[in-house]
Amino acid sequence: MKAYWYDNLPGDQREPHDSGRAASAEQLSKLGILHYHLPSRADVDALARERGYKNRDEITISPATMGAAAYEAKVRAFFDEHLHEDEEIRYILDGAGFFDVRSRGDDWLRIRLERFDVMVMPAGIYHRFTTDDKNYTKAMRLFKDDPKWTPLVRGAETEENEYRKEYVKMRDGAA
Ligand code: KMT
Ligand code: NI
Numbered sequence: 001m002k003a004y005w006y007d008n009l010p011g012d013q014r015e016p017h018d019s020g021r022a023a024s025a026e027q028l029s030k031l032g033i034l035h036y037h038l039p040s041r042a043d044v045d046a047l048a049r050e051r052g053y054k055n056r057d058e059i060t061i062s063p064a065t066m067g068a069a070a071y072e073a074k075v076r077a078f079f080d081e082h083l084h085e086d087e088e089i090r091y092i093l094d095g096a097g098f099f100d101v102r103s104r105g106d107d108w109l110r111i112r113l114e115r116f117d118v119m120v121m122p123a124g125i126y127h128r129f130t131t132d133d134k135n136y137t138k139a140m141r142l143f144k145d146d147p148k149w150t151p152l153v154r155g156a157e158t159e160e161n162e163y164r165k166e167y168v169k170m171r172d173g174a175a
Pocket of ligand 2: 082083084127151
């Protein structure tokens with residue numbers, strides 16, 4: 001795991017976009033994000049159990065598994081800023097990927113996850129995802145409840161979403 005401020009420069013989303021300014025574990029935890037490196041699947045199962053997760057799936061995001069056109073569409077869709085109404089865990093099984101999350105000041109923090117990295121993202125945080133320039137992420141997605149897994153794209157409606165409001169209250173209280 002490596003975290004830094006996104007450079008906001010134009011160019012392919014899959015490039016690192018590293019501004020050179022690192023983000024600390026403390027900054028991430030203040031946003032409600034937890035991260036671990038868990039090479040043992042049993043540890044991931046234990047984390048899921050402790051946090052009350054019932055569902056999981058595995059996804060391989062690559063042109064080889066999805067087909068080139070579907071892959072490009074998926075990568076674009078994941079990069080559309082959104083939130084979920086439930087906490088979610090992402091466990092990278094192979095390859096790597098970037099999660100961008102919004103800071104308190106509404107800037108992008110980029111989190112690079114590699115094999116065996118785990119991230120717990122709180123409900124209501126605005127985020128987006130992309131593969132890197134190797135175009136390959138194999139990940140386990142763990143979620144508590146099926147319907148709440150739906151991505152809600154940022155807009156006037158999500159600003160009024162109760163999970164969003166709850167998250168902002170938590171985040172601003174933690175500062
Ligand atoms: C999300 O919540 O945006 C995703 O799950 C992206 C794909 S999982 C690596
Ligand atoms: Ni998401």
